[in-house]
Structure formats: C-alpha cells, structure tokens
Amino acid sequence: MTAIENFTLAALLDALKTKKISALEATDAYLERVDRSGALNAFVTPTAEHAREMAKASDARIATGNAGPLEGAPLGIKDLFCTEKVSSTAGSRILQGFQPPYESTVTANLWRDGAVMLGKLNMDEFAMGSSNETSFFGAVVNPWRRNGDDAPLTPGGSSGGSAAAMAARLCAATTGTDTGGSIRQPASVTGTVGLKPTYGRCSRWGIVAFASSLDQAGPITQDVRDAAIMLRSMAGHDPKDSTSIDTPVPDYEAVLGQSVKGLRIGIPKEYRLDGMPEEIEKLWSKGADWLRDAGCEIVDISLPMTKYALPVYYIVAPAEASSNLARYDGVKYGHRADEFSDIVSMYQNSRAEGFGEEVKRRVLIGTYVLSAGYYDAYYLRAQKVRKKIFDEFNDAFNSVDLILTPSTPSAAFGLGEKTADPVQMYLNDVFTVTGNLAGLPGGSVPAGLDGQGLPLGLQLLARPFDEETLLKGMFALEQSAGFTTRPTDWWAV
Amino acid sequence: MTEPRNLMQGATGDWEVVIGLEVHAQVSSKAKLFSGASATYGAGPNENVSLVDAAFPGMLPVINRYCVEQAVRTGLGLNARINLWSRFDRKNYFYPDLPQGYQISQYKDPIVGEGEIEVELDDGEIIPIGIERLHLEQDAGKSIHDLGPKESHVDLNRSGVALMEIVSKPDMRSSDEAAAYFSKLRTIVRYLGTCDGNMEEGSMRADVNVSVCRAGNYAKFRESGDFSFLGTRTETKNVNSIRYVKQVVEYEARRQIEVLEADGEIDQETRLFNVATGETRTMRSKEDAHDYRYFPDPDLLPLELDPAWVENIRSGLPELPDAKRKRFVADFGLSQYDASVLAADRGKADYFEAVANGRDGKLAANWVTTELFGALNKQGLEIDASPIGAPALGKLIDLIADGTISGRIAKDVFAIMLEEGGDPEKIVADKGLKQVSDTGAIEKAIDEIMAANPKQVAQVKEKPKTLGWFVGQVMKATGGKANPAVVNKILKEKLGIA
Numbered sequence: 001m002t003a004i005e006n007f008t009l010a011a012l013l014d015a016l017k018t019k020k021i022s023a024l025e026a027t028d029a030y031l032e033r034v035d036r037s038g039a040l041n042a043f044v045t046p047t048a049e050h051a052r053e054m055a056k057a058s059d060a061r062i063a064t065g066n067a068g069p070l071e072g073a074p075l076g077i078k079d080l081f082c083t084e085k086v087s088s089t090a091g092s093r094i095l096q097g098f099q100p101p102y103e104s105t106v107t108a109n110l111w112r113d114g115a116v117m118l119g120k121l122n123m124d125e126f127a128m129g130s131s132n133e134t135s136f137f138g139a140v141v142n143p144w145r146r147n148g149d150d151a152p153l154t155p156g157g158s159s160g161g162s163a164a165a166m167a168a169r170l171c172a173a174t175t176g177t178d179t180g181g182s183i184r185q186p187a188s189v190t191g192t193v194g195l196k197p198t199y200g201r202c203s204r205w206g207i208v209a210f211a212s213s214l215d216q217a218g219p220i221t222q223d224v225r226d227a228a229i230m231l232r233s234m235a236g237h238d239p240k241d242s243t244s245i246d247t248p249v250p251d252y253e254a255v256l257g258q259s260v261k262g263l264r265i266g267i268p269k270e271y272r273l274d275g276m277p278e279e280i281e282k283l284w285s286k287g288a289d290w291l292r293d294a295g296c297e298i299v300d301i302s303l304p305m306t307k308y309a310l311p312v313y314y315i316v317a318p319a320e321a322s323s324n325l326a327r328y329d330g331v332k333y334g335h336r337a338d339e340f341s342d343i344v345s346m347y348q349n350s351r352a353e354g355f356g357e358e359v360k361r362r363v364l365i366g367t368y369v370l371s372a373g374y375y376d377a378y379y380l381r382a383q384k385v386r387k388k389i390f391d392e393f394n395d396a397f398n399s400v401d402l403i404l405t406p407s408t409p410s411a412a413f414g415l416g417e418k419t420a421d422p423v424q425m426y427l428n429d430v431f432t433v434t435g436n437l438a439g440l441p442g443g444s445v446p447a448g449l450d451g452q453g454l455p456l457g458l459q460l461l462a463r464p465f466d467e468e469t470l471l472k473g474m475f476a477l478e479q480s481a482g483f484t485t486r487p488t489d490w491w492a493v
Numbered sequence: 494m495t496e497p498r499n500l501m502q503g504a505t506g507d508w509e510v511v512i513g514l515e516v517h518a519q520v521s522s523k524a525k526l527f528s529g530a531s532a533t534y535g536a537g538p539n540e541n542v543s544l545v546d547a548a549f550p551g552m553l554p555v556i557n558r559y560c561v562e563q564a565v566r567t568g569l570g571l572n573a574r575i576n577l578w579s580r581f582d583r584k585n586y587f588y589p590d591l592p593q594g595y596q597i598s599q600y601k602d603p604i605v606g607e608g609e610i611e612v613e614l615d616d617g618e619i620i621p622i623g624i625e626r627l628h629l630e631q632d633a634g635k636s637i638h639d640l641g642p643k644e645s646h647v648d649l650n651r652s653g654v655a656l657m658e659i660v661s662k663p664d665m666r667s668s669d670e671a672a673a674y675f676s677k678l679r680t681i682v683r684y685l686g687t688c689d690g691n692m693e694e695g696s697m698r699a700d701v702n703v704s705v706c707r708a709g710n711y712a713k714f715r716e717s718g719d720f721s722f723l724g725t726r727t728e729t730k731n732v733n734s735i736r737y738v739k740q741v742v743e744y745e746a747r748r749q750i751e752v753l754e755a756d757g758e759i760d761q762e763t764r765l766f767n768v769a770t771g772e773t774r775t776m777r778s779k780e781d782a783h784d785y786r787y788f789p790d791p792d793l794l795p796l797e798l799d800p801a802w803v804e805n806i807r808s809g810l811p812e813l814p815d816a817k818r819k820r821f822v823a824d825f826g827l828s829q830y831d832a833s834v835l836a837a838d839r840g841k842a843d844y845f846e847a848v849a850n851g852r853d854g855k856l857a858a859n860w861v862t863t864e865l866f867g868a869l870n871k872q873g874l875e876i877d878a879s880p881i882g883a884p885a886l887g888k889l890i891d892l893i894a895d896g897t898i899s900g901r902i903a904k905d906v907f908a909i910m911l912e913e914g915g916d917p918e919k920i921v922a923d924k925g926l927k928q929v930s931d932t933g934a935i936e937k938a939i940d941e942i943m944a945a946n947p948k949q950v951a952q953v954k955e956k957p958k959t960l961g962w963f964v965g966q967v968m969k970a971t972g973g974k975a976n977p978a979v980v981n982k983i984l985k986e987k988l989g990i991a
Binding site for chain 1: 647
C-alpha cells in the first residue's frame with residue numbers, strides 16, 4: 001500500500017471510495033505521524049479517540065454506500081474553529097480549557113460531508129501573528145529547513161499549525177483562516193496551497209472572531225485540486241452569519257484543467273518592493289511567463305493605493321479586535337485569575353494573564369484608534385482608504401481576470417528572527433492584506449525554491465465570488481511550476 | 494411656542510426649565526433583537542439566554558425582522574421620517590451584565606429620524622413635541638448585588654432584548670409637559686402594539702434631561718439653534734413612572750436654580766432618582782463618562798428597507814389617538830377632555846365606541862367615563878376585564894333613552910350589573926324597576942303627600958326651590974320608579990308654581 005504521506009486528499013478519497021484503504025486505516029496512519037511530530041508542535045489538541053470513532057462511522061457509511069464527498073478524510077482543524085466538546089483555544093491562555101457546546105458551521109459542513117477530525121492545530125494567539133510565535137502553546141516549527149542548516153524556521157502564521165501539518169503530511173488536508181494573509185502566507189513558506197475565499201463565501205459562525213470584516217475561513221492543502229475539494233464542502237450560505245452570501249456553491253474541482261487561454265492576468269507594479277529578494281522577483285516573472293505560455297494575456301496594471309493597505313489593515317483589524325476580545329473577561333468561560341479583590345481587578349488580572357503581548361498590543365492600538373478625538377483621524381480615514389482600495393481593485397478587474405503577485409516578500413525565516421520588531425513582522429502580509437481589505441478571493445501556489453532550498457509561493461487574486469477562475473489559474477500555475485519537492489521527515493521520532 | 498412658559502421664581506429672578514426625554518421602550522416581541530432567544534418576562538434567572546446573549550466565542554448576531562417592523566411602525570406612529578438605510582454600531586464598555594463588552598445600538602444612522610406628536614395638557618391645551626430620532630438597540634442583563642455579602646449575581650434574561658430608544662427634542666418646559674409627553678408616548682406605542690408600556694416590568698423607562706436657563710433664553714435658543722443659551726443639563730437615568738418623571742423634573746429644576754443662584758455650577762452628569770425621598774443624586778460625573786468608542790458593527794450588514802414594505806406597514810396602522818380624539822369630538826360631540834380621556838387607551842376607546850354607536854354620544858361618554866371608569870378604578874380592573882360588557886351598557890342607556898327607567902334607577906341597575914352581571918332589561922323586569930309614567934298613580938301619590946304636609950304646601954309658593962322636597966317624597970312613595978319629568982309637571986300644576 002502507498003504510504004499515507006504520499007496520498008493527496010483527492011487520491012485518498014478515491015482509495016477510500018474503492019476500499020483500497022479504510023477510513024480507520026488512514027486515520028491510524030495519520031495519527032501515528034501526528035504522534036511522532038512533537039518537534040513541530042503543530043497540533044495543540046490531537047483527538048485520537050474522537051478521530052477513530054469518526055473513522056469507524058465513515059467506514060460504516062462507505063460500506064452501505066452512503067459516503068459523503070469527504071468520507072473518511074482525516075483533517076486537521078485550526079484551533080480558531082469552535083468544535084463541540086473539544087478544546088477550542090484560539091491559541092490563547094484566556095480560552096484554555098474552553099470546550100464549546102457547539103460546532104462551527106464550517107467544521108460542521110466538513111463532518112456533514114464525512115470528514116474525520118484528527119485534532120486541533122496550533123496558531124498565533126487569536127490569529128494575530130505571521131510566524132505562529134504568539135501562540136500560548138508555543139511556536140510551531142516549519143518542516144522545511146535551509147540547505148545544510150538545522151536552524152528552526154517559522155511556518156508563517158497565523159495558520160502556522162495548519163501549514164506545518166500539511167507540509168509534514170500529518171493530515172490529508174487542513175483548515176485555516178485568513179484575516180490579513182494567515183492562510184496564504186504560511187502556505188507560501190511551507191510549500192503548500194492556501195486558498196482564502198471571498199469574504200462571505202464561508203460562514204464565520206463558530207469561528208473565534210479576530211477582525212470580523214476581514215476574517216474568512218479556507219483550506220491549506222497539498223495541491224490545488226485538494227483546495228477545490230475542501231472549499232466545496234466548507235463554503236455555503238449560513239443564515240446564522242449575516243455577512244455570509246446566499247449564492248450557490250459550484251463544483252470547484254470541475255474547472256481544474258479547463259483552458260486558461262484568453263484570461264487576462266494583471267501584474268501590479270506596486271507589488272515590486274524595494275529590498276525584495278531578487279529570486280522572488282524572478283519567480284514572479286516566471287509565473288507570468290508560465291501563464292503567458294498557457295495562453296493568458298499578461299497586462300501591466302497599477303494599484304497605487306497598495307502602499308496604504310498595511311497601515312489601513314493595522315487600524316481596521318485592531319479596532320475590530322479590541323471590541324471582539326472584550327468578551328474575554330474571565331467571567332463566563334476560559335481563564336480567570338486566582339487573585340483579585342473586586343470585579344474590576346478580576347477583569348484586569350484575568351485579561352492581563354490571559355492575553356499575550358501581541359494581543360495586548362493590538363487591543364491597545366484598536367482602543368486608541370476608536371477613541372474620541374482619534375476616531376476621525378484613524379478609523380474613519382482608514383475606512384475611506386479601504387473603500388478606495390476596493391474601488392481600485394474593482395476598476396482593475398474591469399480589464400483583467402486575475403492578478404498575479406508574489407505571496408510573501410521573503411521565504412521562511414528563523415524562529416525569533418522578527419519577534420523583536422513588530423513592524424518587520426507585519427510586513428510579511430504586505431501582499432496579502434489587500435485581498436482581505438477588498439474581500440477578494442486569493443490563493444497561494446508553491447512555485448519554486450529559493451537559493452537556500454526554501455519554498456516560495458505565487459499569489460493570484462480574483463473578482464469576488466469568482467473562485468472558479470481563481471482555481472483555474474492556480475491549477476495552471478501549479479501545472480507549470482511542477483513543484484514536487486518535499487521536506488524530509490527529520491522531525492519524526 | 495417660544496415665549497417664556499411656566500416660569501419658576503428664584504431668589505434672583507425668573508427661570509425657565511427645559512426638558513428632553515430619552516425613552517426606552519421594549520419591543521413587544523417573543524424573541525430578542527439578535528439571538529432568537531425568548532424575550533418573555535418572568536422566566537427564572539438565566540433561563541432565556543442563548544449562546545449569542547452570553548457572548549460565547551464565534552457567536553454572531555442576526556437581526557430580528559419582526560423587531561425592525563415594530564420600530565418602523567412606531568416611527569410612523571410618531572409621524573417621523575423612516576430611514577430606509579440605517580446601521581448598527583457597537584457601543585463599547587465593560588460591565589458584568591454586558592457579556593459582549595459592547596452593546597449593539599444605532600449611533601449615527603438610526604432607523605427613524607425626526608417626527609412630532611401632539612400632547613394634551615390637563616387644561617386641555619395641545620402642544621407639539623418634537624421627536625429627534627428612534628433607534629433600535631439591545632438591552633443589557635441585570636446585576637443583582639444583594640444576594641450575598643461578597644457576591645454579585647448576573648441575570649442575562651434581558652440581555653439582547655430589543656429596545657426602541659425614542660429621543661425627544663428639548664421641547665418640554667414643565668414637569669406637567671414632560672409627564673404628558675411620556676404618557677402620550679405610552680399611549681401611542683400601546684395603540685400600535687409595539688410595546689406593552691408596562692412600567693413595573695421595565696418595558697418603558699425614561700432618562701430625563703433637565704436644564705434651567707434665565708427667562709427669555711429659551712426663545713433665543715429656538716431662534717438660533719445655539720444650545721449655549723440653555724443651561725447645562727443633567728440626565729437622570731431609568732425613571733420608570735409618569736409620576737416619577739414629574740418629580741425628577743421638579744426636584745432637578747429646583748436644585749439647579751438653587752445651585753446657580755448660589756453662584757455654583759451645574760455639572761453635566763448622570764444622576765439617579767431615589768423613589769423613597771423623591772430626590773436625585775450624582776451617579777457619575779462627566780469626567781467619569783465612558784468613551785464608548787462607537788463604530789459600525791462588522792457582524793451586521795446595513796439595514797436597508799424596501800419603501801414598499803414601509804408603505805405596507807403604514808397602510809396597516811390602526812387609527813391613532815390624536816385622530817381618534819378629533820373624531821370623537823366631531824362625530825360624538827364630546828368635550829376635548831372626555832375625548833382625550835377616552836382616546837388615551839385603545840381598549841377604553843373601543844369600548845366607548847361600541848357603546849356610543851347609534852346612541853347619544855355624550856350620554857354614552859358620561860356613563861363610560863363616570864360610572865364605568867369609576868367602578869373599574871375602585872375595583873382596580875382594566876377595561877378589558879370590565880364585568881359589564883359594552884353591549885349591556887348600551888342596552889342600559891337605551892332603557893334610559895326610551896323612558897323605561899330613569900337615570901336614577903339606571904344607576905341601581907348598573908350597580909346590580911356590576912355585582913351580579915346580567916341583562917339590564919331582565920333586571921328591570923325582574924325587580925319591577927320600570928318607570929311609572931302613569932299620571933293617575935302619580936297624581937294619587939301627590940295628593941296624599943300634599944294632604945299630609947299642609948305646611949310645606951303653603952311654603953312652596955314663596956320658596957319654589959322647596960319643590961325638590963316634594964319630588965323626593967313622591968319618588969320615595971313610588972319606590973323611585975316614577976318618571977321624574979311627569980312628577981315635576983304634575984307637582985307644578987297642583988302646587989300652582991310656574
């Protein structure tokens with residue numbers, strides 16, 4: 001039998017359907033890898049017993065011909081998704097021990113379609129971070145290493161656990177969430193595929209909120225086909241989320257391999273940053289060449305508002321977060337300080353102990369930009385610029401079908417390398433935040449290796465709710481790139 | 494309306510008082526504004542709480558369409574502009590009974606804009622009071638601090654219940670006007686069925702804004718729109734009866750005048766009303782005021798209303814108290830006062846109309862407002878629990894009108910109906926209360942009385958007013974059944990008075 005790490009999700013589903021492997025066998029094989037992966041710290045809560053129960057139920061459904069589209073597929077779930085009776089922490093001490101009495105809509109959709117939960121994946125605290133180093137449960141280690149160098153690297157963030165677990169093949173596919181790049185950036189630095197759908201495509205119900213107007217769930221997978229398969233199950237209208245859109249979910253997989261001939265691909269000149277590694281520039285040009293060779297028309301475009309995206313993001317996201325995180329007061333669930341003298345000190349001590357430095361920083365920034373006297377100068381102005389960014393993309397999509405950019409300004413970096421300077425850390429999301437601010441779907445595809453042997457990704461952005469064209473383009477890139485390198489299992493004990 | 498009104502005398506001259514009310518009216522809805530949990534009153538602690546109300550991670554609000562409809566109905570009832578585009582904002586502050594750490598409210602773009610209602614004062618004068626806005630918001634839970642010495646308890650049943658905050662313009666100029674306005678608002682929402690107006694259960698409560706200024710300054714404010722002509726205002730929170738609103742205004746106006754006349758300053762502050770003493774006291778000063786950090790709630794889309802939907806609501810509105818009052822005056826010839834009393838409550842108005850239709854409106858109004866309301870008041874009953882139904886009272890009035898019984902006897906019949914129920918016609922027949930108009934029987938009784946009382950007969954010619962004594966005697970002799978008109982006529986003839 002093929003080793004479990006050599007199955008894509010699509011291949012595994014085929015093997016399950018044709019009974020070449022049982023769901024329980026697949027689950028056990030992954031659980032064994034998870035068990036040995038402590039060095040990566042990708043899983044915060046493995047749910048082995050739970051997974052085996054679900055796998056048995058899947059096998060029963062397969063036996064009776066009642067298999068769902070994801071029947072028996074063992075998945076890792078970012079710990080931002082609330083999962084019923086299973087610890088859901090958002091990577092924070094303040095939610096330590098919290099077991100929600102409900103299941104998020106997206107994960108419920110996955111279980112509806114037959115998927116199996118292997119456990120919950122590590123992440124930056126409340127999804128605030130680009131290196132998975134802000135997690136209360138410790139940093140995640142990237143399975144990739146520089147050539148001839150054992151220095152541990154970050155898997156990016158905030159979906160660092162998902163990306164690392166995917167790169168190390170600890171599960172068949174994973175879920176992530178993306179507020180400023182938290183799916184695409186870690187996918188890019190781990191050689192995996194990350195897809196952030198249009199805002200409103202996946203329900204946010206039951207996902208711990210970071211910045212409500214930006215948060216969106218999506219998959220991190222081995223390849224584009226797997227992302228298409230995952231998205232079809234994750235997406236859909238949810239009456240419990242007023243911002244989820246009631247539009248049909250197409251069969252995304254069906255578009256893969258369709259010709260991209262005639263598609264117009266925009267290359268925004270503002271994404272050419274000073275000091276960006278030359279190999280990223282080169283890869284970007286190569287990506288454009290691949291698409292041109294596949295029959296696309298390459299168009300130079302200008303998105304002059306791009307330079308404001310990061311500052312706008314770091315006003316809007318903290319503002320919403322400062323309000324969203326007010327509910328964590330140690331009263332109703334999660335961490336409560338042992339020492340306090342009255343209700344106010346109970347709040348203060350619980351929050352002081354429960355939140356990490358980066359979360360506190362963003363709550364402070366958010367509180368500041370919403371304060372009387374500063375609201376107009378910061379929050380209101382940021383909203384206006386956000387609208388301009390949206391309009392600018394709208395205009396651009398009048399003349400192009402997709403926009404091609406690098407996913408990240410650098411390859412994976414070392415643990416601790418950027419933790420001292422928050423702004424350096426924030427710059428990791430410079431190419432991805434625009435998609436969140438404008439609500440656009442975007443995806444990162446592994447496209448090559450840098451000089452040190454680390455993966456680099458290319459990003460495509462598409463019109464709202466045009467995930468089909470996006471996936472078509474991503475598939476074309478993937479075909480041309482022929483990226484097959486995998487990190488070694490150095491971590492396995 | 495800008496002439497100085499209701500001046501208050503101070504030691505150093507005259508003052509004007511200016512009042513604005515922010516009334517919180519709970520939407521009559523089975524479910525809460527955003528969560529679908531039950532909004533009914535009287536459940537055990539924390540029984541009506543959903544995961545959304547308790548602010549669990551990842552929970553999201555979804556607007557309750559019914560509550561939106563009630564806000565629009567109310568706006569239309571206040572003759573106000575309905576904003577087809579409105580938006581919900583978050584009002585951020587920490588409090589144990591606010592699990593989200595923010596209240597979802599409407600700050601910059603409320604669902605209802607400016608309007609105006611007519612308010613009747615006790616002397617019959619009708620004044621217009623402006624409405625600034627109406628917006629929808631969530632109620633908070635309730636903190637209970639007296640169940641244990643070191644504990645506070647929180648009941649989230651009210652958390653998320655839909656409230657309409659109705660903000661008036663600073664148009665009220667006396668405690669009576671403030672009370673009349675509050676009362677009128679209650680009447681309107683009860684007519685519309687959008688709020689039950691039950692103040693004991695907290696369904697309606699007012700934040701009372703009071704300021705005082707020197708006589709004449711209000712007029713300058715009205716002309717210029719410049720609030721600096723008005724005094725610094727205080728806001729007294731959560732006043733939950735019409736009487737208390739009056740007390741708050743009176744106490745605050747007097748207090749502020751005293752402070753100002755002693756060269757003090759009024760702090761713009763939030764105050765609390767003490768029901769026991771009738772006084773207000775500082776709750777928090779301006780320095781302690783929260784910075785609520787309002788911003789649009791990203792979990793909710795802007796609320797966009799279809800104009801046709803709004804028109805549909807408008808066309809389904811019931812007749813409102815002002816229209817009803819005017820119609821009662823025009824159609825039934827009632828006094829403004831009676832018409833106001835009857836129109837003030839939809840149940841009372843409906844009852845009256847059922848009695849008055851096809852009958853003498855004034856007579857009907859008399860019976861309803863004096864006899865019936867008097868009796869209900871005594872028994873502490875609402876109109877819908879009246880032991881005498883409108884058809885029965887109508888029948889009783891018919892018996893008076895056709896001369897079957899006198900007004901005097903009718904009161905006895907009414908008392909029996911009240912006590913035992915029953916049909917007035919049958920009561921009259923069973924108890925033999927039918928009025929005697931037979932002149933023979935009456936003449937006989939009069940003759941006997943005159944024969945027995947020669948002194949009075951002699952006296953009545955000089956003092957015609959003593960005729961009443963004879964009438965009384967005749968009525969007594971006939972058991973009250975004699976037709977008083979006939980008795981009067983024959984007595985006058987026999988006694989020889991014009």
